Amino acid sequence: MKKFLNDPANFVDEMLEGIYRAHSQVTYVNDDKRCLVVAKPKAGKVGIATGGGSGHLPLFLGYVGDNMLDGCAVGGVFQSPSADQMHEVTKYIDQGAGVLYIYGNYTGDIINFDMAAELADIDGITVKQVIGNDDIASSVVGEEHKRRGVAGIFFVYKAAGAAAANGLSLDEVTRLADKARANVRTIGVALSSCVVPEIGHATFSVGEDEMEIGMGIHGEPGIGRTKLAPADDVVDQMMARVFAELPAGEGDEFAVLVNGLGGTPKEELYILFRRVSQLFEAKGSKVKYVWIGEFATAMEMAGASISVLKLDAELDPLIAAAVNTPFFAHYKA
Template sequence: MKKFINTPADYVLEMLAGIYYAHPRQLTYVNDDLHCLVTAQAVKPGKVGLVTGGGSGHLPLFLGYVGDGLLDGCAVGDVFQSPSAEQILNVTKAVDQGAGVLYLFGNYSGDILNFDMAAELADFEDIQTAKVIGADDVGSAPLERQSKRRGVAGIFFMYKIAGAAAARGLPLHEVGRLANLAGAATKTLGVALSPCIIPEVGSPAFSVAEDEMEIGMGIHGEPGILTQSRDSADRIIDRILPMLLDELTFQPGDRAAVLLNGLGATPQDELYILYRRVHQLLAERRIPVFHVYCGEYATAMEMTGFSLSVCKLDDELAGYLAQPAHTPFFTQLPLAP
């Protein structure tokens, strides 16, 4: 296991301790539980609170999006495990400012169960909640069963757009509407060349043959839609980008935001080689590009691979995406229109 760790059982707590030590002005925790992460800045009175949560092993997802113009808190689970309902509730109570709290999380059964239970507990405390579930991974189920799709890197666009809407002071139903629009406008597909190792397990749960690749593999190593022999960067993009665009009907005036996300061990060099081809294909289809995000946004520890997300933006969504944001893991200046 080629990892820099101490004992596997301490992996998440020591990671969190390092994060709090490194960013004391930006992040803190509540209830004496390092897993209950919230912004160290006061949440503005009357602002809708935004809370996410999910398993560890995906940095900067999920907790890396807590900060100005983004989210207010994150319930942190163990590696690839949901946080508990109680942890979600504690984060909820810490960030609620009377305007309600929106839960944004990925479509995994453990997370759904615990967020739903937290919502019930919050209701007892007179905190209004709503939820929007990220399900952007087109590799995990066909369009006819899209409610079964997993949430992966594309949840970034939901965070970013909801975060800007909440920062602008919009009410809960409006922030929820925009998060839903962002979710519906975002499609993702991942390609993996190697697995990752859960520290407490110590060996890969699956393997990818030296000359093969997995199209549609999930960020926990869930099987994809296809195992095939390895292919060139351009041919991979030629194959997967149309699968995303086929589900997004671009109208005149719409623009694309592109997220080329490294899954862990893939260098930025390769992400840009892949983006080169994305750009060419979008130009051929006359789809204007609003902004390109290229780097690590949602990882699977040391997995070799990438995911490609496309978010279809009308002027309303583009306006929110363009707003500035700042966390210890992600900083964006205002984007030009």
């Protein structure tokens, strides 16, 4: 195992200590480093919380900051945080306008966030939920509710964060977050496994000349193993599935996220984007906003995912809005 580690049992908490030492923009509540919140909540604003397992940085906690999220409950590697942790985050970030939970479609997270919402309700805090389910490889059309949430949640965070920063109500922030959720699709491809620190060896193996389209960010099975194809062919296969669900016509506008899973160099992500861009161009569509880099990882897993958001007049300015978090900053486009 080639990792910078002390005791693997302390992996998450030492990582969090590093984060608090590095970034004064965030802090924690209830004397629990796993209850991460913005240091200065904005009075009167709808609060937005997320949460999930560790091992996916910048997901989930990296998006807590100006114009995005207000808090994050942090679980162990690939494990849900507890309902109590979510509840503590909720109490802190509520500014009287209610709280929206945005997280991925995983059973453990759903159970705990549901329980946290009930606890918040007892406190008199109104909570709404939007559950990311953008991974088109994880279930068929018509069964979208079974799909996993992956990197596309970035766009849901961005839309909701900007809407809340604009002073909209909880109902409106929820509606816009849900619209972003409904308009985003992601497909991934894995080339190698990651190593969970407490386990110490690869979670699965992919043959030296193989790839797996649709593999989940914890190693969940994808659509199938095939020989590793040239980059353009890989993108063509992936984007054919995206376009089948999210038609791109003349004049349509999109935001695209080409996300490295951890072990893939940025150079290769740009080679993938080159082809993605050509495909949109061929359809007469415009990629109006693009982010390329590591936004939702599986530690050192080699591979990439492509997330596509169809823009409209409401979503466009929310996606363009300036953002400043410890892991992600950009100026207004």
